[in-house]
Amino acid sequence: MKRRSFVQKAGLLTAAMVSGKMLSFAAEPEFPLVRKPIELRRFTSRAVEGAITEFTEKVKNKELAWLFNNCFPNALDNLVTYSETTDGRPDTYLSAGDIDAMWLRDSSVHMWSFLPFLRRDKGLRNLVGGVISRQVKYIIKDPYASSFYNDPAKIGAMKDDLTMMLPGVHERKWEIDSLCYPIRLAYRYWQQTKDTSFFDAKWQDAMKAILKTFKEQQRKENTGPYHFQRTTLWATDSLPMEGFGYPVKPVGLICSAFRPSEDATVFSFLIPSNFFAVVSLRQAAELFRIIKADEQVAKDMEAMALEIRLALQKYAIVEHEVYGKVYAYEVNGMGSYNLMDDANVPSLLALPYLGALSMTDPVYLNTRKMLLSEGNPFYYKGKLAEGIGSPRITKHMIWPMSIIARGLTSTDDEEIRNCLKMLQTCHGDTGLLHESFDPDNPKQFTGSAYSRANSLFAEFLWKTYQERPYLLA
Known part of the structure; x- marks a missing residue:
């Protein structure tokens, strides 16, 4: 047997042994082992390994099976640090990989694909609950920050950014989606498990902080407390106008200083993220009612979601000379808009995936055609x-x-x-x-x-x- 074939089969055999099953091997393409040896993996889940084995056995395209074997457990193998607090409460830190800091967005995305398996694996369920708990701590610490260190006292590389940098904060780029993703994760966790044990007083305080931050960034009375500047050669890593970004007309939409790509917005009303906020506010309100928390907060969340939704209908749709009515990527409420899309989610393309729009929404369909064409300046074809x-x-x-x-x-x-x-x-x-x-x-x-x-x-x-x-x- 060639060494490369042996390595591939050894990797599949490891997954099979962890899940308690054995695989039979037929003639297959040769793919190298990518995953770490089992003894070096940070976290192992029987449910996840079982899914890998099932996929590998039943999917005919062996390259896709190999890719699933590599990609699905990647966060568990390499990124998570699971522990428990002194009172036995799960606590999970999730590194970004290339940078040893935890992003609210990325950590939510990494846990999302594991949610369908929580009923089969208590350890995996605790792991996700630990991420929810860790996100709560970070949101309460600074709802305007996007990423944080495991060490709450660490002063990191971004210490010279002209903004209110606290110890333990890695980067303080204000992105609406950073506060939407933890709600999305908590809501789907509840849907899968019906467990509300993580939605305690601290979680409720974090949700109230999110609502307060969203209201501040509607900028109805003033520019709000957030500003950000950085000494850099990259224009997209800093904000103009003394760190507040270009002016907007207060129309009910939320300003996002940065995109999910962490590039500065041109016009601060970032449309995909405002759609995401509508969904998230409604989900948070529902959770507040499920756990019998503050009813007034739930009403305020729903009222804000409706206000944003109506503003999107009025300001987010523009007429395109080729595609008709489409959603702009960014607007300022004064008539200026940016027609494009960025690959990072939330994006205009991904809005149905986030539950913000129906895949049959006519304006979305027009927008989709525009985005997947040269009408989008960042669409490429090779x-x-x-x-x-x-x-x-x-x-x-x-x-x-x-x-x-x-x-x-x-x-x-x-x-x-x-x-x-x-x-x-x-x-x-x-x-x-x-x-x-x-x-x-x-x-x-x-x-x-x-x-x-x-x-x-x-x-x-x-x-x-x-x-x-x-x-x-």
């Missing part, structure tokens, strides 16, 4: 793939995340199959997805393995396996 990039990097580089979002928001078999094919092609023979890649040469990519993209890809693969397994042949 010999092997097509998709959306980001102003965060150079031209003609596609982010796999945009292809995943396209697949997750499609009901067309051929489109989903094409997305899977492109993702199968773009890993550059590494077995993991990266931040971005050249659609003419996937071996040219930026960054090492991009953990958030790998978690989303695993989610897409498992969803396809559950709903359309024939596309994985």
